[in-house]
Amino acid sequence: MKLQEAKQQFISSWGAFGTHWGINRTMAQIHALLLISPDPLTQDDIMEDLNISRGNTNMNIRELINWGLVERVILPGERKEYFTAEKDIWKVVKQIVKERKKRELEPMMQLLDKLEDVEGDKKDKKVKTFVDTVSSIKRLGLQADKTLDVMIKAEENWFVSNLMKIFK
Amino acid sequence: MKLQEAKQQFISSWGAFGTHWGINRTMAQIHALLLISPDPLTQDDIMEDLNISRGNTNMNIRELINWGLVERVILPGERKEYFTAEKDIWKVVKQIVKERKKRELEPMMQLLDKLEDVEGDKKDKKVKTFVDTVSSIKRLGLQADKTLDVMIKAEENWFVSNLMKIFK
């Protein structure tokens, strides 16, 4: 397979992949493009390569920057802004985990706290099932939270060598 | 907070949560409703409770069954079908992980295998960056795959007590 074709496939399937994870197609595609670009790219480069509008490009680059996955680069003597993606995939994964934890897991845990002390007779089957469900989700959520914290701090090597040994 | 209100909040935020994970709102809501229902429910119960159409209810229950999260229950002497969700959250999580691994991770790995041996001069910076990116994603993917396999087999207790100790 030629590089050009491989590149297309990579970008397109990374985009499709993203949509299964609540990330929009374009954002994932821009990320993919930057991941495989040896040098920083401008908005115009990205627009042209992915065939998308200026506005769309701009918004999604901005969003990638918010996620901490892309950085603005100023090249000396150049007027345009350049963009580059973190290439270390382990760092990328950790960054995504960190953001999603903050954006999704933590608010969910706060809600569960409130829901756990619903009024009503604990002998009422409906109340009991509700509280049990909420509590067990909370319990698992807390574990996940702690596990992810450790993961976020870990080095890839640590993850690979130690965790893999433990996991038989 | 009264049960009724807590229930609404739980269902609605479980639905919103789902949309961040590529699951449609209704499917997640039906799942939430069944999770907190002590007894199995019929399609009509679900339609009424969530205020959604018959067709929508039917399709999403079907999808939940495909995901292995909901089961059809036949109550003796009853004409209608009843539905119930697995209540053990750890089992639920494992089931979701198992399905997503099969549906998303595995096809992605297959693609990366193909893309990794792109033609071209490895000294070409573009080719090199592409191959390096693909390879490192593949490497991490393989680790994730193995880790998830172990997790799928694990008991919650095992997960909690052992993993937590290791993770300091």
Added chain:
DNA sequence: ATATATTTTCAATATTTTTTGAAAGTTCGA
């Protein structure tokens, strides 16, 4: 067998999400 209850399908519709592109805003060199 027939009538009735129940489930399933799917074209049409509604809703949500994404994308566009032109105008407004900003930056920077001369």
Added chain:
DNA sequence: TCGAACTTTCAAAAAATATTGAAAATATAT
């Protein structure tokens, strides 16, 4: 300070996704 280069915004349009509801299919009781 001006004007060109570049970036950002956002209302409108397009595209993607979800939902409805009525008709068709299926199952069950009599």
